[in-house]
Amino acid sequence: MLNWLPRPKHAAAARRDIPAGLWVKCPRCANLVYRKELERGLRVCPRCGFHHRLSAQDRLALVLDRGSFVETDGDLEPQDPLGFVDEQPYPARVAEYRRRTGQAEAIVTGTGTVEGARAVVGAMEFGFMGGSLGSVVGEKIARSADRARDHRWPLVLFVASGGARMQEGTLSLLQMAKTSVAVARLADAGVALVTVLCDPTTGGVAASFAFQGDIIIAEPGALIGFAGPRVIEQTIRQKLPDGFQTAEFLLQHGFLDAVVPRAELRATLGRILRLANAPADPGAAGTGAQGWGEPTDRADEPPPA
Amino acid sequence: MDRDLAEVEREIADLRRITTTQQMNLGEQIAALEARAERLREEIARHPTAWQRVQLARHAERPRIGDYIAALTSEFLELHGDRAFGDDPAMIAGLGMVDGRPAAIVGHAKGRDTRENIARRFGMPNPEGYRKALRVMTLAAKLRAPVVTLIDTAGAFPGKEAEERGQSEAIARSLLEMARLRTPIVAVITGEGGSGGALGIGLCDVLLMMEHAVYSVISPEGCAAILWRDGSRAPEAAEALRLTAHDLAEFGIVDEIIPEPPGGAHRHRDDAVAAVVESVRRHLAACARRPEESLIAARYEKYRRIGRVRRGSAEAAGTTPAAGGQAE
Numbered sequence: 189m190l191n192w193l194p195r196p197k198h199a200a201a202a203r204r205d206i207p208a209g210l211w212v213k214c215p216r217c218a219n220l221v222y223r224k225e226l227e228r229g230l231r232v233c234p235r236c237g238f239h240h241r242l243s244a245q246d247r248l249a250l251v252l253d254r255g256s257f258v259e260t261d262g263d264l265e266p267q268d269p270l271g272f273v274d275e276q277p278y279p280a281r282v283a284e285y286r287r288r289t290g291q292a293e294a295i296v297t298g299t300g301t302v303e304g305a306r307a308v309v310g311a312m313e314f315g316f317m318g319g320s321l322g323s324v325v326g327e328k329i330a331r332s333a334d335r336a337r338d339h340r341w342p343l344v345l346f347v348a349s350g351g352a353r354m355q356e357g358t359l360s361l362l363q364m365a366k367t368s369v370a371v372a373r374l375a376d377a378g379v380a381l382v383t384v385l386c387d388p389t390t391g392g393v394a395a396s397f398a399f400q401g402d403i404i405i406a407e408p409g410a411l412i413g414f415a416g417p418r419v420i421e422q423t424i425r426q427k428l429p430d431g432f433q434t435a436e437f438l439l440q441h442g443f444l445d446a447v448v449p450r451a452e453l454r455a456t457l458g459r460i461l462r463l464a465n466a467p468a469d470p471g472a473a474g475t476g477a478q479g480w481g482e483p484t485d486r487a488d489e490p491p492p493a
Numbered sequence: 494m495d496r497d498l499a500e501v502e503r504e505i506a507d508l509r510r511i512t513t514t515q516q517m518n519l520g521e522q523i524a525a526l527e528a529r530a531e532r533l534r535e536e537i538a539r540h541p542t543a544w545q546r547v548q549l550a551r552h553a554e555r556p557r558i559g560d561y562i563a564a565l566t567s568e569f570l571e572l573h574g575d576r577a578f579g580d581d582p583a584m585i586a587g588l589g590m591v592d593g594r595p596a597a598i599v600g601h602a603k604g605r606d607t608r609e610n611i612a613r614r615f616g617m618p619n620p621e622g623y624r625k626a627l628r629v630m631t632l633a634a635k636l637r638a639p640v641v642t643l644i645d646t647a648g649a650f651p652g653k654e655a656e657e658r659g660q661s662e663a664i665a666r667s668l669l670e671m672a673r674l675r676t677p678i679v680a681v682i683t684g685e686g687g688s689g690g691a692l693g694i695g696l697c698d699v700l701l702m703m704e705h706a707v708y709s710v711i712s713p714e715g716c717a718a719i720l721w722r723d724g725s726r727a728p729e730a731a732e733a734l735r736l737t738a739h740d741l742a743e744f745g746i747v748d749e750i751i752p753e754p755p756g757g758a759h760r761h762r763d764d765a766v767a768a769v770v771e772s773v774r775r776h777l778a779a780c781a782r783r784p785e786e787s788l789i790a791a792r793y794e795k796y797r798r799i800g801r802v803r804r805g806s807a808e809a810a811g812t813t814p815a816a817g818g819q820a821e
């Protein structure tokens with residue numbers, strides 16, 4: 189998987205922070221797994237199938253055609269509108285997470301192809317302040333929706349977030365509304381939004397673009413919900429049953445289209461993108477002008493800036 | 494200062510008890526303390542801190558949605574149920590006449606007393622509450638009637654059933670449909686604007702906010718618990734979160750602040766309600782003059798602008814191959 193990385197050094201930088209052992213203890217089955225074996229197996233535990241979290245880079249490398257990714261808006265940075273200080277000032281916290289993850293913010297956006305089908309893509313980085321939805325994440329998602337609309341390419345968002353970013357206050361809350369107006373425009377233009385809910389997808393992110401997808405899939409075992417399990421347990425004063433708020437639980441309750449194991453994610457997305465490819469105008473639908481699976485002439489267009 | 498006030502009020506109560514139980518005449522001392530309490534109340538009323546505003550926004554005697562509906566509409570017809578699961582008493586939705594024209598009113602329903610609060614889940618909706626609200630808003634669009642939403646909630650209810658029935662999906666759907674609802678939406682934060690549960694009926698063309706209402710991504714207590722593992726530092730968190738009407742007007746989030754009577758809306762409820770009604774009617778009239786297409790486009794622009802970002806260096810952003818490595 190590492191060879192697919194669009195920017196290998198990046199991922200190497202991110203890796204450095206993970207405790208540098210040869211073995212990783214699986215949080216579910218408690219078995220020690222040889223790190224290289226885990227990486228080779230897409231970070232899925234070979235013993236119990238637990239899906240360890242993926243960085244945004246690894247996620248994109250996993251699903252996109254090699255060399256097809258072109259990053260957009262990678263230079264957007266947050267400001268500090270509240271002058272927020274907890275243990276350290278917000279800008280210092282942002283800088284620390286930049287060092288720690290090698291990422292500029294909690295989402296990486298761009299364009300790419302999956303099995304030849306074009307898409308605008310965004311992958312959230314949970315390692316960056318819990319994948320929290322601040323102004324930069326909101327802006328990059330809104331721009332991605334606009335770009336998807338302009339190109340009439342489906343928008344695919346890989347979600348991994350604990351919710352809104354406290355340090356940006358109500359401005360952060362309103363990123364839910366900002367992404368919603370952009371997604372609404374995309375929907376009105378007849379272009380599909382596909383969301384892939386990874387561990388975890390909660391709070392304001394779950395209650396906005398994550399569940400605004402036309403097609404919503406999730407990774408096995410991912411925690412998905414509005415309120416966190418601890419908050420619910422405090423409210424109702426009882427323990428939640430095993431498996432509550434997991435991807436499988438949501439599938440059973442009718443809120444997901446599918447739970448897709450990581451090994452099948454790329455092929456599933458390829459199929460979704462071929463099926464959810466909107467024609468430029470309704471008349472073109474039967475002419476094959478858009479192509480089904482085969483890249484058309486539009487694949488040669490320069491990537492959007 | 495509110496701590497001082499609480500202290501003085503406690504002393505007064507103590508003295509009163511002594512007066513009745515021990516037959517002592519403490520009238521003079523009580524009068525002095527009363528005067529001091531009143532001075533403190535006035536001082537708080539003039540310059541409430543963020544935390545004091547949180548208390549005012551949550552005040553049990555504040556006007557409730559029923560008060561606003563009664564003053565704003567005639568012939569109000571409450572509509573019930575989400576047509577899928579049930580009826581949520583934490584959310585009220587219906588149609589009424591405003592200035593001789595039909596309008597939809599939806600909003601959070603806090604109770605007047607403990608019994609009603611329990612029945613209405615303290616105004617914290619379940620998914621069917623948001624689905625009922627959206628159903629009535631969609632009906633309004635069909636009837637070419639504007640929508641008024643009244644926001645006053647600590648948040649969407651964090652319960653087991655709420656999760657089973659898709660709290661996230663209900664709010665997400667509401668936001669998506671409100672973004673493109675083909676009729677004007679005027680929203681008023683009348684008390685607590687608690688996070689996603691408030692925003693779930695808060696995407697709008699005009700956002701009004703009462704002077705002492707608050708609108709926040711997280712409760713000050715929750716924020717303090719996360720940041721300092723100490724919920725008692727909520728007053729600090731309230732300050733840091735910049736959640737007051739004045740802060741949010743500064744950020745361009747709030748379009749108009751509705752003044753409250755001295756001491757807060759609970760002191761003179763009728764005046765407070767009248768001020769809200771006046772503002773809502775004025776904005777409904779202004780919205781009615783705007784063509785539908787430009788309304789939706791302006792709604793998009795309004796939210797598209799919200800947020801603070803800047804272009805940084807390419808190096809930090811990782812647009813150069815070595816970026817990640819150099820950041821070490």
Ligand SMILES: [Zn+2]
Nearest residue numbers: 214217233236
């Ligand atoms: Zn395992």
